[in-house]
Amino acid sequence: xxxxxxxxxxxxxxxxxxxxxxxxxxxxxxxxxxxxxxxxxxxxxxxxxxxxxxxxxxxxxxxxxxxxxxxxxxxxxxxxxxxxxxxxxxxxxxxxxxxxxxxxxxxxxxxxxxxxxxxxxxxxxxxxxxxxxxxxxxxxxxxxxxxxxxxxxxxxxxxxxxxxxxxxxxxxxxxxxxxxxxxxxxxxxxxxxxxxxxxxxxxxxxxxxxxxxxxxxxxxxxxxxxxxxxxxxxxxxxxxxxxxxxxxxxxxxxxxxxxxxxxxxxxxxxxxxxxxxxxxxxxxxxxxxxxxxxxxxxxxxxxxxxxxxxxxxxxxxxxxxxxxxxxxxxxxxxxxxxxxxxxxxxxxxxxxxxxxxxxxxxxxxxxxxxxxxxxxxxxxxxxxxxxxxxxxxxxxxxxxxxxxxxxxxxxxxxxxxxxxxxxxxxxxxxxxxxxxxxxxxxxxxxxxxxxxxxxxxxxxxxxxxxxxxxxxxxxxxxxxxxxxxxxxxxxxxxxxxxxxxxxxxxxxxxxxxxxxxxxxxxxxxxxxxxxxxxxxxxxxxxxxxxxxxxxxxxxxxxxxxxxxxxxxxxxxxxxxxxxxxxxxxxxxxxxxxxxxxxxxxxxxxxxxxxxxxxxxxxxxxxxxxxxxxxxxxxxxxxxxxxxxxxxxxxxxxxxxxxxxxxxxxxxxxxxxxxxxxxxxxxxxxxxxxxxxxxxxxxxxxxxxxxxxxxxxxxxxxxxxxxxxxxxxxxxxxx
Amino acid sequence: xxxxxxxxxxxxxxxxxxxxxxxxxxxxxxxxxxxxxxxxxxxxxxxxxxxxxxxxxxxxxxxxxxxxxxxxxxxxxxxx
Numbered sequence: 001x002x003x004x005x006x007x008x009x010x011x012x013x014x015x016x017x018x019x020x021x022x023x024x025x026x027x028x029x030x031x032x033x034x035x036x037x038x039x040x041x042x043x044x045x046x047x048x049x050x051x052x053x054x055x056x057x058x059x060x061x062x063x064x065x066x067x068x069x070x071x072x073x074x075x076x077x078x079x080x081x082x083x084x085x086x087x088x089x090x091x092x093x094x095x096x097x098x099x100x101x102x103x104x105x106x107x108x109x110x111x112x113x114x115x116x117x118x119x120x121x122x123x124x125x126x127x128x129x130x131x132x133x134x135x136x137x138x139x140x141x142x143x144x145x146x147x148x149x150x151x152x153x154x155x156x157x158x159x160x161x162x163x164x165x166x167x168x169x170x171x172x173x174x175x176x177x178x179x180x181x182x183x184x185x186x187x188x189x190x191x192x193x194x195x196x197x198x199x200x201x202x203x204x205x206x207x208x209x210x211x212x213x214x215x216x217x218x219x220x221x222x223x224x225x226x227x228x229x230x231x232x233x234x235x236x237x238x239x240x241x242x243x244x245x246x247x248x249x250x251x252x253x254x255x256x257x258x259x260x261x262x263x264x265x266x267x268x269x270x271x272x273x274x275x276x277x278x279x280x281x282x283x284x285x286x287x288x289x290x291x292x293x294x295x296x297x298x299x300x301x302x303x304x305x306x307x308x309x310x311x312x313x314x315x316x317x318x319x320x321x322x323x324x325x326x327x328x329x330x331x332x333x334x335x336x337x338x339x340x341x342x343x344x345x346x347x348x349x350x351x352x353x354x355x356x357x358x359x360x361x362x363x364x365x366x367x368x369x370x371x372x373x374x375x376x377x378x379x380x381x382x383x384x385x386x387x388x389x390x391x392x393x394x395x396x397x398x399x400x401x402x403x404x405x406x407x408x409x410x411x412x413x414x415x416x417x418x419x420x421x422x423x424x425x426x427x428x429x430x431x432x433x434x435x436x437x438x439x440x441x442x443x444x445x446x447x448x449x450x451x452x453x454x455x456x457x458x459x460x461x462x463x464x465x466x467x468x469x470x471x472x473x474x475x476x477x478x479x480x481x482x483x484x485x486x487x488x489x490x491x492x493x494x495x496x497x498x499x500x501x502x503x504x505x506x507x508x509x510x511x512x513x514x515x516x517x518x519x520x521x522x523x524x525x526x527x528x529x530x531x532x533x534x535x536x537x538x539x540x541x542x543x544x545x546x547x548x549x550x551x552x553x554x555x556x557x558x559x560x561x562x563x564x565x566x567x568x569x570x571x572x573x574x575x576x577x578x579x580x581x582x583x584x585x586x587x588x589x590x591x592x593x594x595x596x597x598x599x600x601x602x603x604x605x606x607x608x609x610x611x612x613x614x615x616x617x618x619x620x621x622x623x624x625x626x627x628x629x630x631x632x633x634x635x636x637x638x639x640x641x642x643x644x645x646x647x648x649x650x651x652x653x654x655x656x657x658x659x660x661x662x663x664x665x666x667x668x669x670x671x672x673x674x675x676x677x678x679x680x681x682x683x684x685x686x687x688x689x690x691x692x693x694x695x696x697x698x699x700x701x702x703x704x705x706x707x708x709x710x711x712x713x714x715x716x717x718x719x720x721x722x723x724x725x726x727x728x729x730x731x732x733x734x
Numbered sequence: 735x736x737x738x739x740x741x742x743x744x745x746x747x748x749x750x751x752x753x754x755x756x757x758x759x760x761x762x763x764x765x766x767x768x769x770x771x772x773x774x775x776x777x778x779x780x781x782x783x784x785x786x787x788x789x790x791x792x793x794x795x796x797x798x799x800x801x802x803x804x805x806x807x808x809x810x811x812x813x814x
Contacts, residue, residue: 253765383797
């Protein structure tokens with residue numbers, strides 16, 4: 001038996017607040033082995049000693065249907081914590097006790113922290129704490145987690161009562177079920193069936209509840225006993241079906257609630273007013289979820305979240321960019337020309353800068369979303385939008401991820417993918433994760449800006465609107481497609497609580513935001529840095545051979561040999577083009593032209609370039625030549641790289657994605673380019689493989705590289721199919 | 735008293751749950767949240783597109799989709 005204390009309770013019961021209150025900053029977040037469920041651990045130091053506290057995922061029950069519940073259950077049986085501190089919302093006592101009863105049935109010592117006593121009091125709920133403790137047979141300590149009230153008493157009780165080994169609670173499920181339970185318990189005990197880990201009666205109960213996990217474990221442990229138990233369950237099931245038109249699993253839940261109301265009726269709780277009377281919170285809901293006002297306010301809130309995330313993160317992002325620009329500049333000046341310099345500047349400094357560049361975005365996004373989540377508004381958004389998103393096999397809560405990713409053009413799929421964490425339904429969450437990269441993120445905008453400026457200058461606004469619509473329609477239709485193929489399956493039940501509106505605590509928001517951000521830096525960061533170096537290598541190696549290099553040198557000498565040394569000095573001394581004489585300008589231009597040609601040749605010869613050239617045969621179908629192909633390969637690093645790489649491929653040297661006029665002009669006159677090619681490329685840009693930072697995040701969030709790989713391959717194939725269709729159809733019509 | 739389907743209830747109407755006919759995960763989720771026979775509920779509102787529905791039970795607010803509400807029979811008084 002460990003000395004750890006498990007903190008468990010319903011969602012919205014104040015569990016996280018209490019955890020933060022108990023552990024302060026002494027906590028860290030990881031994952032339960034093999035799954036993406038967060039595991040929060042911390043230490044609580046008291047006068048008498050220290051406790052390790054594990055914050056179990058918030059659940060309403062302990063079935064095998066959801067990952068969170070299985071994780072919580074496994075932790076309790078495998079780690080055998082010294083005590084479960086069960087947070088119970090006093091203002092919502094009856095439903096919260098449903099989970100408590102299930103803990104008590106497991107036979108682990110339980111201490112109830114009766115939280116939100118202040119809210120209960122305000123609502124006229126009067127609870128006889130001693131009576132409740134006596135009837136349930138566990139200590140009950142009143143607390144108000146937000147203010148820290150009751151924390152000391154709670155810790156004293158835990159210290160005194162932990163490890164005392166509770167007897168498992170035995171409640172009556174009615175004569176039929178009780179008889180079956182007794183019979184099964186005897187069988188289980190006699191055979192020592194799973195009893196090393198689980199209490200016998202609990203296993204019997206889980207057999208009656210048709211619990212998948214326990215049934216599987218049982219079949220592995222001892223086929224014979226498992227079959228006998230299944231026989232008893234079968235007999236009871238047909239008996240209940242015939243006599244009461246009921247199913248054991250349903251009856252057990254009914255009886256648990258029956259047991260709880262039985263306890264509460266014994267003078268435990270008094271309501272000064274009708275419990276279902278409208279509370280403050282419900283009055284707010286009359287406005288916020290009103291048929292007409294609700295959606296309008298929601299659009300406002302989403303715009304607000306969007307502006308908050310992307311406006312306020314600009315300044316810190318600029319600071320970071322400035323910092324990394326400065327470091328890059330230092331490296332530029334200090335290091336000798338060559339591969340090492342290129343690796344350090346283009347691979348490492350840009351890579352680390354790339355990782356950290358997302359940090360302000362992620363922080364502000366999580367701050368905004370945590371506020372919406374903790375205040376209770378997120379649940380209302382899911383409630384209002386569910387009807388629409390369900391059509392596509394998604395969930396009302398998916399909207400957040402789509403908006404952040406660029407549902408309003410200019411977002412970012414990295415925080416967007418992370419925003420999908422608020423979704424509790426696994427299939428809907430996966431479908432959301434895989435389709436949010438189709439949104440028009442801020443990095444795709446420079447690509448559109450370039451192509452629109454070159455080919456659709458008169459219809460700028462209209463084209464942007466069309467692109468936004470295409471990305472939304474595409475994402476939703478693909479979600480539908482995925483949900484009826486690779487992520488097939490029934491919709492996860494929507495049965496969801498609308499928690500009362502609450503003002504989130506600043507401490508909670510900050511801890512939450514910091515945890516998520518730190519996790520991104522630590523886990524995603526290293527992988528991103530690695531891939532960034534690989535991509536650098538692909539765009540650099542093998543470089544030009546000596547003969548070609550000499551040829552370019554010779555061309556340069558041919559220019560410089562014919563001019564006076566004074567003129568050359570003038571060029572190298574001047575910063576920018578200011579003050580240069582006409583003759584010097586002409587020479588400089590010639591030299592830049594050669595530099596551009598050399599860069600183009602080097603790029604074409606690189607691994608990425610060879611891929612681009614090799615793919616030209618197929619990509620012609622969509623109207624792309626090798627230059628576009630290389631640019632798209634580069635776009636895997638970050639979509640705006642498409643612009644700068646295209647610049648290099650057209651011998652213009654590095655093109656600043658924000659300053660694309662020369663490139664736009666070049667494209668207008670370049671052979672093979674037409675508005676149709678541009679449109680085909682824009683379609684491809686919307687749908688093809690997400691940038692690798694997003695891909696890494698998808699792997700992290702789904703817990704498997706399989707889905708990350710899927711998003712690369714599937715999205716690229718889809719994008720190619722769509723661009724070919726657009727290009728070929730366009731050629732026929734135009 | 736008459737038995738009707740939860741989907742047919744009007745906003746602000748109250749009733750007592752008579753039976754829950756769902757099993758598997760949906761049945762379990764519905765019951766876990768306290769929608770079991772004998773509990774009083776009150777329909778609190780509907781989403782702008784009329785689905786899902788939100789209701790009060792045991793002093794808290796719960797939402798479920800109409801096709802999930804179909805599994806729940808409610809006893810209501812005849813007026814209305």
